[in-house]
Amino acid sequence: MALANLRIKLAKPEPSWQLCLLGVIGATIAAIFIILFRLAFESIQLIYLQNVDDYTSLTEIQRFITPIIATLGILLVAWVTGFKYSRSGIPFVIHRLKTAYGAIPFLNTINQFFGSIFALAGGFSIGREGPAVHIGAACSTILAKRFSLPQNSMRTLCACGVAAGISASFNTPLAAVIFVMEVILREYKLHMFVPVILASIVGSLMTHAVFGSYHEYEFFAYLVIDYAHYPWLILFGVLLGCLAKLFNVGMLAVIRVSQHQHMTVRLLVAALIMGTMGYWVPESMGSSVSAIDLILEEEMVFTLIISLLCAKMIATIGVLGLGIPGGIIGPTLGIGAIAGALMSLLVGIFFNDMRFAGDYALLGMAGMLAATLNAPLAALLTIIELADQLQLALPAMVVITSAYLTSSQFLKNRSIFLQQLEFQNLSYQPSPVENILQKYGVLAYLEDKYQIIKDTEEANLSEIIRAAPGDEQIIVHCPAEDDEPEQFKLVQYDLNQHPLEHEGPAYRLSTMPAVDSQATLSEAYFALVEMRQGAVYVYHKDPANIIGIVSFNKIRGLLTKGAI
Template structure:
């Protein structure tokens, strides 16, 4: 024990000599520590305190798993309503057997739907402020990066309504992007209402994404991988359990409503011979080139962003109307056409025209922030490309028993992995959609090669990062930032701190020193002082009845306040903005319940590398 601690303890034993005196001192300290609490009575009940200790302000995995399960069920329920809101009006009011069969409508009906939906969306967003129009996958990525996973409820509602209008009216977009926003928003809102800590709120938002993907495609494994690969941007044991639970619950809800079938009607597929491997590699290269063209097209069409909304979206609607006059298959999600391509029912020329038309319309929608998704169109483009490669191989080797559907599925996986920069999610989706392990090896080849062409040959990011390229608030997080935002502030916090009033009596000071705290927090002043300064003041002036902690010689540290919900990134950001070295951590939002303190040095020591002793 060092000399300072010995002096502090010796002084404390001399000043506190009787049990009655100690009791008076305890009462005085309780009075000073909770003076503000009595002035403003705390609303935290014992039940609320238990909830915080077990779930919201805790690293307890069981509590987070329960919230993730709830998130999965609610998210899947909203996605189910979203799908029904798209499908039921089309089937009820038009003479078509499937909600995707826009080809079965008359040209006049298709035109009225497109023009009416486009006009309604323009009118709707005309009244929405610019800062509230953000939605889709890019909105989720931005809120995860800059706002710790806090997604506003109004954007979620706007996304749900606008995506239904866009898809019912037949615009050439997908439903998965809005579903991801709705799922992430569901998890975020549940986390916000339960006052979840920030590092766990991000996991809960990702759990909602997994449930949404699972409910959309009936692919729970792909939902888990997509959430961690694209949204969380990391794989962690702590995140796997709640995200898996949410994804499974999403699949259960989807299967209860829509049955056990996946989103596509996949025929029996197989790799006939290893002689096909070079052709599969060629497919990967071609898919990488098409994915590159798609991303470049989005970048080029982003130049329309400065134009008025009526031109950006109205032009897209008119272009869709013009192309659909000859190619009605490009309307809507287009999964019926994908199923036809899987079964070899679409001729070569039509597939080529559909690929070009879908690329143009989908990239336009992605470039001008149209309120729907691009994942469905990317799968459509991949199916068209794979179908073209499959039919081309039949022409080149007519006697070879080759499956066109096999190459169609590989094209879908390759495009998804390359455009979204999500190769593992694409591979797992291939496995789940086909329920055929034989597709893993050729799928790995095509997906990896296509991804390498985009990322290494052309040095392009994912299409989502291209969409966010003009947003100065977004930057790809570094590994250190990832670690900081996933670490709870409590893990670096010092809790050996006593809160005291500015003026302290001798006996009270002795009792405080006897507790051997690391720091003293001057109540109401947001200032920290070392206990050694108090001990020295008591020794210097033995006749003083009270000590003014602001007048004695001491190394005082100014501090700001932060919630216990924060992570280490929040703490460092606040220190930087206030030019401080210390933060006072409070359990409640009103900053009445003191929990501890954290310094910049505490945080830096948490992530700085130190070689093991003896290494």
């Protein structure tokens, strides 16, 4: 009974402590698996590297063959799952959130977990946040599946898992919340906001417990930028907007060219690209740690930095476009940092001061992330939290706005995630009607004033209708016969028949579609939309176990509420 009441409570898009508690539990499960994931690939790296993500200690041949060996591991995992569950990462999570309320297939998660461990351990230019988001979403929605919770609450739990994943990956709890709202959900709703905040806190706290209290880029020196730099910051933002457009176009071009190739061919080509880039420019391997270490050296060489930028761009576009499982945010931050180092060389010549590499690297990360993902607020908070520098806010806002406007308004660049979804024909944008109705579970509008009678003679049915209270619905149970399946039919008054032409009540029977108790009003609406009348019956687990009905008039009332 308590669980039934909980389901009814969660079917409504309202703030509730129960949903918050489920979000915390789901985030805890997600954070545990994400921490295990991170420990796994870092432990493998430390077997043959001196430091995590530092491939400069390897020889040229070792850097060339390492991605190839990792690809064989990825293909082994894909072979075990029959090469059918290769879609993964943030775009796939967005698609599942919008079309399946965040439910992630188990085998996709297996591919993402183990495939990304191989990819990150093998030096591919990918980020760990993509797998973390996927794993977090899958772990959090386990609760909704286990307890048959309404699917609208599953959507919230999925968002909680994503927030826990980002927060546990980078220790950026505030940026994780904004990322979920701005990039994943693309809306701000209070009943989802609080559980997502709590999930993000859990992810950050568990990261602290295992890896200690730290910020990813807190080693950067404090900013020394003054107002004389602001014209240069605007120019820098414009250049980053162009670079982001080039990055997105390149990524889609690789996807387009390789889409008809078998997964084995694509991943082996990706390994060759990464191995070649790693052979010539070792700092291009891994997420971005080696590249950032290089640009923070006192003596920066222009040719080395420009070659690093080209290698990092080619490697990231190639491996992600060809389907290596991993995230895009990590390498995007690296590309932005390298672009910032290049810009600092130009600015240093003008000001006769070469101290700005770290400052412009941080600003480059912010601008590149904002322009690539079309997420300016998430980019701003990400960099502030990663560097633990609040004074970064104002110059970062200048770079982010100029980069974002250049990319989105002048170059018509859109979020790389949404472009990937469109190119792969994965829907992510429900209709306005669906968008409203998916927020309500059918249990929120359940009507329980009804009686079920056996299929009977018309005369007897007339008597039953006369005796029934005015607000009670009559449902006729028609058992399965021959080729006819079992049906439930709703008794409706037929206003088209003249009352003087019939001795009893003028009525007709309309077949009621069945809807699971986990469903939202969206499923109920589309089951009735052609008839534009009648009702669906709601069952729990067994289609014969009716727990209530939802009428079309109730749904229409919700859609037209407040209409003039």
